[in-house]
Amino acid sequence: MPAIDSDGGHVPSEPRSAVRLRLDIAYDGTDFAGWAVQRDQRTVAGVLEEALSTVFRVPVVLRAAGRTDTGVHATGQTAHVDVPEDALAHGYPRTVRAGDPEFRPLVRRLARLLPDDVRVRDIARAPAGFDARFSALRRHYVYRLSLAPYGVDPQQARFVTPWPRALDVAAMNEASRELLGLRDFAAFCRHRPGATTIRELQRLDWERNDDLVSAHVTADAFCWNMVRSVVGALLAVGEGRRGAAWVAGLREEARRSSDFAAAPARGLTLIGVDYPPADQLAARTLITRDLRSADEI
Template structure:
């Protein structure tokens, strides 16, 4: 049986989402807890591989559980009025460390794949230009920025990046992976010293969200202009003209999926790797 899990975590003390030998990762600690509950090894698959230090309030994952071990998730005296996997959510709350929570578990609909069925991912990036830095209760989730930023200039440059493009200049290389993405939202707002970016795309390549923000920070400091951002889309490899924004300012806040009846079709579209020569 395939289960869908909705997950939140503080990424500060994790080496990212994906399992890495000898390192503490989000999927690694959840895999261990689930495998303990089901008494067999299971493997979590996530909607997005967040980098080390990146947080999530809306990560989605799936796990395939052999039908014969599924009863291990239930207490002996189960309340039938409760959602089916609420007891498992409660049990995981005791097994998992405090910086990761499985918020909800349901049976996944037919054709659901947390990664390949997704329509888009939504990220939020936050930074503070306050002269004293960041408020202590926000310091793990908001990046301090020591210089003032022109948010209007950043917003104007953001428009140059919206759409289906090759984002090779903004992505760390991964063998066999495409860097063509459909960037659907990139906007900025300011509330006093707190500046927030919302970034949405059908998918993100490795380090793309932080790199896009990093490039736009150069525009906000008036070191670069909107035309420079547009010209980056012509690059065929990672640009060295800017640095990625600090990881801890970034949070994965949601993943969108199509209606259940369209999951199979969406997966087929996502698995069809885009090529640069297909761009108009």
């Protein structure tokens, strides 16, 4: 019952101090409707928040480095969660193995609670100023396709897109170079009101290993649907339907282009997120919270 002051009003309760935890996460996105919580949809964040709230006995909210789309996978997702300090003890088991890191027992406990298609690989106390989304320097994705005549081996079928047509990897690499750097990627992003489409694409290259073709894509951040759209445009080049000059022309588009289709989600995996040293986290967060403008290009 809240306390009452001498004038008959409620005395504000003391705010609960919280501990910020960093979580390293992997998941098979096939049966998830993306990362972000959605009503009546099975999502990665929804499943994880339910398990963590059960453990800590208090509702918690996860914030991720990248909100992956429906069907997209991750081996290197990063998220943070703020847990009230007085609830943190609920995450510790009664017995702890000698030499275990602080939250290793919690990782084991979550492995029993979570479904097989999502794992929390590690948990640690986040350093001061850490924000999984805004402190990030860059995100790394890989997109994988199989050119094998039979499609994809069953063990990889959920993570590799079968592609029935030949691809010119050299032409795709040539066209990829047209998109590198800081620029407006409006032609490759689904529109969100108030959201910027200016990004710095730092790596975009293709390699072929037998029948497996892989694209490596790195940027400071990605807008909605951007990676799959970039890959889809370059597949049109690889098939010989478009050229590098067409890709260069897409840089001038002010809206999402209808000249190509986004690549299927199943081939896309978030493989890592980079962060600055601990003493630079707060400064990085301030920088990335500022909305970018066209004047930066």
